[in-house]
Amino acid sequence: MITKKQFVNIINRLKETDDIKNKVNDIIRASTDSAITDFMEAGSLMICHEDLVVQLLENMFNDGDTIGWWLYELNYGREYTEGCITESDGTPIDLSTAEKLYDYLLKNN
Numbered sequence: 382m383i384t385k386k387q388f389v390n391i392i393n394r395l396k397e398t399d400d401i402k403n404k405v406n407d408i409i410r411a412s413t414d415s416a417i418t419d420f421m422e423a424g425s426l427m428i429c430h431e432d433l434v435v436q437l438l439e440n441m442f443n444d445g446d447t448i449g450w451w452l453y454e455l456n457y458g459r460e461y462t463e464g465c466i467t468e469s470d471g472t473p474i475d476l477s478t479a480e481k482l483y484d485y486l487l488k489n490n
Contacts, residue, residue: 383441385483391438392479395431396457442486451482458482 461477
């Protein structure tokens with residue numbers, strides 16, 4: 382099993398890569414050269430195996446889609462709000478950090 386420290390490190394590296402990709406996309410979109418802005422995006426410029434890493438993490442935790450949802454829908458937890466995910470009784474689940482996501486996944490594995 383992966384440790385919490387390893388999990389958080391992987392999540393942080395994915396987040397850093399995503400942040401760089403977004404910055405490069407902003408630069409490309411701001412370009413006055415329409416050929417560049419029409420056909421380029423940072424994802425095609427950067428070699429990234431993000432999808433494979435996410436699949437591996439989801440398989441390690443026997444997780445359907447919580448990790449992907451947390452990464453993409455909650456923007457690496459930055460858009461987490463209390464109550465966006467709850468227990469079956471309505472109790473909010475705190476997934477505000479990668480550490481808390483790890484604890485949740487371990488508990489529900």
